[in-house]
Amino acid sequence: xxxxxxxxxxxxDAINKYSFKSKPNEFYEPMNYIISLGGKRIxxxxxxxxxxxxxxxxxxxxKPALAIEFFHNFSLMHDDIMDKAPLRRNKPSxxxxxxxxxxxxxxxxxxxxxxxxxxxxEPETFKLCLKVFxxxxxxxxxxxxxxxxxxxxxxxxxxxxxxxxTYKTAAxxxxxxxxxxxxxxxxxxxxxxxxxxxxxxxxxxxxxxxYLDVFGDQSQLGKKHAxxxxxxxxxxxxxxxxxxxxxxxxxxxxxxYLKKTDNIDKVxxxxxxxxxxxxxxxxxxxxxxxTEIAQSYLQKTDISEDNKKPFVELANYLLKRES
Amino acid sequence: xxxxxxxxxxxxDAINKYSFKSKPNEFYEPMNYIISLGGKRIxxxxxxxxxxxxxxxxxxxxKPALAIEFFHNFSLMHDDIMDKAPLRRNKPSxxxxxxxxxxxxxxxxxxxxxxxxxxxxEPETFKLCLKVFxxxxxxxxxxxxxxxxxxxxxxxxxxxxxxxxTYKTAAxxxxxxxxxxxxxxxxxxxxxxxxxxxxxxxxxxxxxxxYLDVFGDQSQLGKKHAxxxxxxxxxxxxxxxxxxxxxxxxxxxxxxYLKKTDNIDKVxxxxxxxxxxxxxxxxxxxxxxxTEIAQSYLQKTDISEDNKKPFVELANYLLKRES
Numbered sequence: 001x002x003x004x005x006x007x008x009x010x011x012x013d014a015i016n017k018y019s020f021k022s023k024p025n026e027f028y029e030p031m032n033y034i035i036s037l038g039g040k041r042i043x044x045x046x047x048x049x050x051x052x053x054x055x056x057x058x059x060x061x062x063k064p065a066l067a068i069e070f071f072h073n074f075s076l077m078h079d080d081i082m083d084k085a086p087l088r089r090n091k092p093s094x095x096x097x098x099x100x101x102x103x104x105x106x107x108x109x110x111x112x113x114x115x116x117x118x119x120x121x122e123p124e125t126f127k128l129c130l131k132v133f134x135x136x137x138x139x140x141x142x143x144x145x146x147x148x149x150x151x152x153x154x155x156x157x158x159x160x161x162x163x164x165x166t167y168k169t170a171a172x173x174x175x176x177x178x179x180x181x182x183x184x185x186x187x188x189x190x191x192x193x194x195x196x197x198x199x200x201x202x203x204x205x206x207x208x209x210x211y212l213d214v215f216g217d218q219s220q221l222g223k224k225h226a227x228x229x230x231x232x233x234x235x236x237x238x239x240x241x242x243x244x245x246x247x248x249x250x251x252x253x254x255x256x257y258l259k260k261t262d263n264i265d266k267v268x269x270x271x272x273x274x275x276x277x278x279x280x281x282x283x284x285x286x287x288x289x290x291t292e293i294a295q296s297y298l299q300k301t302d303i304s305e306d307n308k309k310p311f312v313e314l315a316n317y318l319l320k321r322e323s
Numbered sequence: 324x325x326x327x328x329x330x331x332x333x334x335x336d337a338i339n340k341y342s343f344k345s346k347p348n349e350f351y352e353p354m355n356y357i358i359s360l361g362g363k364r365i366x367x368x369x370x371x372x373x374x375x376x377x378x379x380x381x382x383x384x385x386k387p388a389l390a391i392e393f394f395h396n397f398s399l400m401h402d403d404i405m406d407k408a409p410l411r412r413n414k415p416s417x418x419x420x421x422x423x424x425x426x427x428x429x430x431x432x433x434x435x436x437x438x439x440x441x442x443x444x445e446p447e448t449f450k451l452c453l454k455v456f457x458x459x460x461x462x463x464x465x466x467x468x469x470x471x472x473x474x475x476x477x478x479x480x481x482x483x484x485x486x487x488x489t490y491k492t493a494a495x496x497x498x499x500x501x502x503x504x505x506x507x508x509x510x511x512x513x514x515x516x517x518x519x520x521x522x523x524x525x526x527x528x529x530x531x532x533x534y535l536d537v538f539g540d541q542s543q544l545g546k547k548h549a550x551x552x553x554x555x556x557x558x559x560x561x562x563x564x565x566x567x568x569x570x571x572x573x574x575x576x577x578x579x580y581l582k583k584t585d586n587i588d589k590v591x592x593x594x595x596x597x598x599x600x601x602x603x604x605x606x607x608x609x610x611x612x613x614t615e616i617a618q619s620y621l622q623k624t625d626i627s628e629d630n631k632k633p634f635v636e637l638a639n640y641l642l643k644r645e646s
Contacts, residue, residue, distance in 0.1 A: 027468040078431060082424040101405040101471065104427060105464055108401060108434075112460040115438065119454055123446035130453065131442055137435040141428055145350040148424065 003310045004317060007045040007052075011069065014062050020113070030098045030106035031113070034073045037089040042205075042318070044069040046176035047183075049314065050194055053307040056184025060121070064129060064183060067117035068176050070110050071133075075140055077107035082148065083231065087224065111137070121183065129179045136175035143168025150234045158239045162203070169209075170202025193300040197311065200294035204287045205318050210235035211283045212321075214271060226267040232257045236286065240279040241270075249273045291315050326633045327640060330368040330375075334392065337385050343436070353421045353429035354436070357396045360412040365528075365641070367392040369499035370506075372637065373517055376630040379507025383444070387452060387506060390440035391499050393433050394456075398463055400430035405471065406554065410547065434460070444506065452502045459498035466491025473557045481562045485526070492532075493525025516623040520634065523617035527610045528641050533558035534606045535644075537594060549590040555580045559609065563602040564593075572596045614638050 015035055020028035044065035051061035079085070080093040081103045087093060095103030118129055146164040150156045177198035181191040213228045214237055228235050238257070242250060253273060256266050274280070298311050338358055343351035367388035374384035402408070403416040404426045410416060418426030441452055469487040473479045500521035504514040533551065537560055541548040551558045561580070565573060576596060579589050597603070621634050 024468045078427050104401050109464045115457045123450040127446040127449050134438045141432045145347045
């Protein structure tokens with residue numbers, strides 16, 4: 001944990017150092033606001049860690065690490081508008097506080113600042129990193145579109161779900177590690193392996209998010225309990241329930257997931273089916289499985305065992321979080 | 324005009340060639356839709372022209388030219404949401420047709436595709452172009468924020484207005500030419516001069532847009548007549564009126580520009596003041612002045628007189644349009 005804290009401190013200090021001070025205020029204040037809400041800042045930590053562990057100069061990866069965090073927060077700003085989410089990390093979401101137009105425009109600005117934050121890199125590394133970064137920005141958007149589609153689409157398969165979370169979440173954790181590794185100058189083989197480690201870690205991470213939506217500690221979560229159920233989001237819990245439930249339970253699930261309602265009975269009934277079918281345990285097992293796949297890719301890198309440890313710590317941290 | 328048509332044909336062909344065919348459809352269809360609405364496609368023409376006239380390989384500038392057009396259309400998609408504009412080029416705007424969420428998300432996707440379209444360039448040129456491009460994306464957003472602020476801000480000066488249109492419009496015409504010149508490999512002196520030509524041409528272009536909002540041929544304009552007046556936009560016409568009107572006329576202008584109303588009387592009364600003070604003639608003179616400043620920068624490039632001609636044609640085309 002100590003090494004994660006060290007990287008988190010570097011990220012926190014850099015966020016303070018590079019907070020936006022330009023005008024117009026109406027444009028930059030919402031960016032500083034969402035960044036200041038904090039969160040685990042796992043993605044920028046991944047950039048720093050990969051650069052550091054593959055023998056790079058960590059200092060060179062600080063601004064690219066912020067770029068990843070800016071992009072992530074841009075996507076939260078726009079997603080919160082699309083999802084009509086009133087809260088983000090237990091605070092008002094950007095559009096709740098500043099209006100939808102600011103949520104759109106300051107979001108746009110934040111992501112363009114992200115592209116700017118790669119500009120200290122040498123042209124060759126700059127281009128390699130930008131290609132990885134831009135690719136993942138597109139995947140994240142495609143993933144968000146699939147996520148929206150799934151709310152009203154009836155024939156979503158488990159494979160569709162895996163593709164969606166791979167795009168929406170895992171693409172960015174994968175590219176965070178790839179970018180850190182690219183900045184370190186390590187060989188391509190290592191970049192590819194750590195990117196795959198990041199992909200499966202990201203899948204496990206999103207599965208954990210799905211799990212915590214229902215089974216997490218709401219006081220720590222900063223989001224509405226069971227928001228995914230209210231939104232008819234087809235999450236890991238939903239697919240596991242569909243797989244293991246009785247015919248009449250599946251009918252009931254289908255009934256509730258076709259309804260758009262704030263009725264608490266919906267959550268109560270859906271959770272009853274989840275619990276009866278032990279989807280919580282099954283979800284945790286799947287999360288562990290993807291964490292293990294991730295670890296197998298970590299073993300394919302040629303760094304020392306000592307340098308692998310922080311990645312293992314990171315995986316454990318993500319697996320064991322409660323919010 | 325013929326040379327402009329030639330470049331426009333290259334742009335049109337490339338747009339067809341690179342139309343988005345990937346999935347999910349819900350994500351890519353709105354992008355193809357807005358691009359297909361056409362328009363003058365002046366900015367990508369500028370990229371091609373600059374690359375060509377400074378002796379570059381035009382082929383290399385085609386995808387970057389599309390990148391500029393993608394970015395421009397991204398900004399239209401998001402601006403139309405912010406401005407609640409029902410129409411774009413006489414057709415339903417993207418969010419009118421596909422909903423606000425699609426307008427946001429497909430807009431985001433379109434701009435990320437723009438960044439992707441620079442990736443065929445060699446690392447050195449790639450980085451130079453990306454720096455210019457990213458800088459202008461941020462300026463365009465800042466300009467949009469100033470534009471929004473000005474709707475409710477009372478003490479907007481003519482200088483504020485010039486800054487706003489320089490950011491919101493001229494930054495992109497400037498960077499379009501700079502990027503074309505950079506791809507050609509011409510010396511920095513030429514890149515700087517043609518960028519300034521593009522900046523002043525952009526200022527003249529936006530002033531012409533302001534002029535056409537009231538004095539243009541509405542059937543060709545594809546936008547609501549006098550939309551800027553309804554929206555309380557402080558345009559060139561407003562500043563010229565404020566400068567030359569009598570005290571009682573200024574009071575009346577202030578009265579109307581504080582009101583948010585669809586009352587046709589507003590447009591009627593404001594236009595009466597505009598016409599009485601001949602702001603149309605005065606606007607055209609200012610547009611000509613900025614076109615002349617632009618031309619003076621064109622003279623600072625070291626290309627042949629023949630190669631300067633397309634830029635002059637472009638300026639004349641923009642000055643003489645009626646929509």
